[in-house]
Amino acid sequence: MALDYAKCAAEIWATLGGKDNVATAAHCATRLRLAIVDIDKVDLKALENVEGVQGVFSSNGQLQAIIGTGTVNHVYDEFLKVSGLTAATKDDVKAAAAASQPLPKRMVKTLGDVFVPILPAIVASGLMMGIVEALGKAIPGFAATPWYQFLDMAANTAFAYLPVIVAVSAARVFGGNIFLGAVMGLMMIHSNLTNGWNAANGYKVWYMLGKGIHFGNYYLGQINVLGYQGHVIPVIIAIWVMCKLEKWLHDHVPAVLDLFITPLTTVILTALLTFMAIGPIFSTLETYVLTGAKWLITVGYGVGAAAMGAIYPVTVVMGLHHMYNVIEAGLLASKDFGNLNIWMPIASAANFAQFGACLAVGIKTKSSKRRAIAVPSSLSAALGITEPAIFGVNLRLMKPFVFGMIGGAAGALVGEWMGLGATAYGVTGIPGFLTINKPVQYCILLAVAGGIAFALTFTLWHEDPDDWDKPAAEELPAPTTVAIKTEKGDVVQPVNGTIVPASKIPDPMFAAETMGPSVGIEPTDGNVYAPFDGTVQMVFPTNHAVGLLSDDGVEVLIHVGVDTVNMEGEGFAGFVTQGDKVTKGQKLLTFDRSAIKDAGYSDTVVLIVTNKDAVGKIDKAA
Incomplete structure (x- = not known):
């Protein structure tokens, strides 16, 4: 019997504690994803018992309800109708996440x-x-x-x-x-x-x-x-x-x-x-x-300034650095400080140190991809925009980030000793020469901050050989190993790699086989092939998941990676559309394993039989 989408959506809505308790609603290939204000107001037991909901868990501030491929989008549409919510955008999700943060963080974010x-x-x-x-x-x-x-x-x-x-x-x-x-x-x-x-x-x-x-x-x-x-x-x-x-x-x-x-x-x-x-x-x-x-910057013969030079990039990571604009504006307006922004040299030292560390990575790395990111990111940091260098390079490698903190502390200390200040704010790095009160001394500050960070990174940071460029490998042929046997037909593993038990999949819902009998595959390349002759039932818009029905009546979902829906299609490409006929071994999707890794997600491919009751006895390879 087909699921009543409207009834399912209404019953889900009834368990969530009212409209004020749901900030946003979105969905991926299999799950309804809800940003909840207060999880204690949700009747989780009742939600788990809703017909159509195959499992429920909470992760990273989101309440996720497993609905299933080809079904979740219909339930989502009905959910929007019954709840009165609108389809969530990326900004909506960010806003909902921010709303659940503690008051101090919300105040800083507001600034x-x-x-x-x-x-x-x-x-x-x-x-x-x-x-x-x-x-x-x-x-x-x-x-x-x-x-x-x-x-x-x-x-x-x-x-x-x-x-x-x-x-x-x-x-x-x-x-x-x-x-x-x-x-x-x-x-x-x-x-x-x-x-x-x-x-x-x-x-x-x-x-x-x-x-x-x-x-x-x-x-x-x-x-x-x-x-x-x-x-x-x-x-x-x-x-x-x-x-x-x-x-x-x-x-x-x-x-x-x-x-x-x-x-x-x-x-x-x-x-x-x-x-x-x-x-x-x-x-x-x-x-x-x-x-x-003023006291913090000048305390202890520059010790306070050095501490802030070290801590500054950490506040950038936390998104707190915009609060300094308030301090800088007040410094410029105050005659007590000579109408000089004495905070700017600290920020500039911290930023230029991240430039030095990032540039060292760009020069030393044996990965062309990393170099292509690090070199332009370092140039951006030299101009005062450090986010690409911090988030794209230094923080991921950690040591360069720490060495940048050390360089920032040293530069800020020198800046305090030399009495540096600026006539504006919002400008650091090389453009800071236009606003600084002592250009020669400022040059020394940048040299100290960037030089120390560069030297430490170039000397003490060592790259993982696995990240080095390797000769391009020939594309492997489509796999032929049977991953799941059913009474109606076999399902070949859709990607080359090692089959692992579902329990090894780094996601609680997939690991529990909530949607059906499952296996994981640790891929060795980024190609997804049809595991049998059949028809494409669904391709998710981001190309990270595809649903198929074999000519023998076996229905499967192939899901590339865990939480890769958050990548919004970056690194994925699709070669089939809903309704297409496919043959075993035909390429369906491709994915960039490095992009998934860089985004912080697992690239484990999940293969699920989603109509287990219709295919009889099932045997899995793992």
């Missing part, structure tokens, strides 16, 4: 979400400021020309109006109206306010509720007539409050009045909260953070 989109503007302004300043020094008299005045104005615009840019980006992140966000950002640097950089010269105070109630020097309702130029945290907090208020009003104000009441109420209430409380409180806290950063 990154706010700053990453505005970095191009910051970087462009920082580089332009460096170029203008360099021209002013190189060409006597240029600073007095209209050209210099114009270029100087263009260069510092992003920094002069940073709260506006931050406000717009924050409104987008928090789901509010970006134009209301822009209004709040502009309000915080309004020309009627004393410029925040001139606060030391004094500013007016408006006592909105008089001087009746006070706490120390602060009077209830007091507004300091002071702008927030150079501040970041007060702006982000203010926009977060604005967005929460705006959403609440949209939900409670009648639709006919929403256009008028919601924007007006949102702006005026947010403005009062910002200038009476959020701004004074969080600008003060931000000052404490900057003081702490």
Whole structure:
């Protein structure tokens, strides 16, 4: 009897603890994959007993329900209907994973979400400021020309109006109206306010509720007539409050009045909260953070700077490095630090050290593929973009990453001793010459950081001979060994390699043979062949799985690797489509074993008989 897809989907939905408990829904060749907010709210026992669900397990924050090839896509479509969810995208999955992280990580991620989109503007302004300043020094008299005045104005615009840019980006992140966000950002640097950089010269105070109630020097309702130029945290907090208020009003104000009441109420209430409380409180806290950063960098004759130079690439791996933008923006705005970004030399030393380590790998490696990745990645790191070098090369090999940390610590220490600082942020590595205060000393910093990392990696890192380039092997003929015998016919192993018991497959569902009698094959090449004469029933869009039905009535699923659906088709190619007739030994798919390994997955090929009740007695080769 055919499975009732709608009934199956509805019963699955009933076990999940309500709509608020399901963040996203997606599927692969065999499984329904659900991002669950609170796994304790899911009735796992009931889910396992749903007709059509062949097994359930939780992995990497996902609840996975085995439905089966050719069936899961139909159940998924019905699941979307009954749940009201939409098909998950890659961004949806990322967002769902982020939502389940601890609060501190979510806060840091939010800072990154706010700053990453505005970095191009910051970087462009920082580089332009460096170029203008360099021209002013190189060409006597240029600073007095209209050209210099114009270029100087263009260069510092992003920094002069940073709260506006931050406000717009924050409104987008928090789901509010970006134009209301822009209004709040502009309000915080309004020309009627004393410029925040001139606060030391004094500013007016408006006592909105008089001087009746006070706490120390602060009077209830007091507004300091002071702008927030150079501040970041007060702006982000203010926009977060604005967005929460705006959403609440949209939900409670009648639709006919929403256009008028919601924007007006949102702006005026947010403005009062910002200038009476959020701004004074969080600008003060931000000052404490900057003081702490200054202490950390300068403590112990540069020991703190060295520690941060070592730790910096670790924070890149964790996705925490964007939080430094807040510190850097505050340093530039603070006269206490000479309006210099003293954090930049630390970041630059850390980044350039990863360049040195990655370049050493590119030169020393005997793998043409690794060299093709390492050399351009190292050049990117030299320009301040380290993710390709860290994630693509150094971290995978580990030793180069550690040697880069050592080089970063040494470079940061030298930078602190020499009193380096920058006039912008978002720019490190070679482009940092345009913003650094002491170019010669900065050159020494880069040489120390990159040189030490390069030398250590080139000397102490040794490549696994298995990664060396090998002569291209001739394509092996299609295998002929029978992997599974049934009363209706034999199933030949679909790939060349060693057959292993299902229990050796590195996946709990496949290992438990939840979908049917199974074997694994440890492949020796990347070709998948038809194991019998038959018909193609299904080819998954990413070409990592194919379902077949033999002319004798044996139904199988061939699944290449474990969790390889996450590779989104990269490294896979298909040569057949649904409905095609195939003969035993015909090539069905190809896969790149190196790509699967580099992605961190097992390349074990799983062969499953999915209609065991229809084929009689089954004997497996392993």
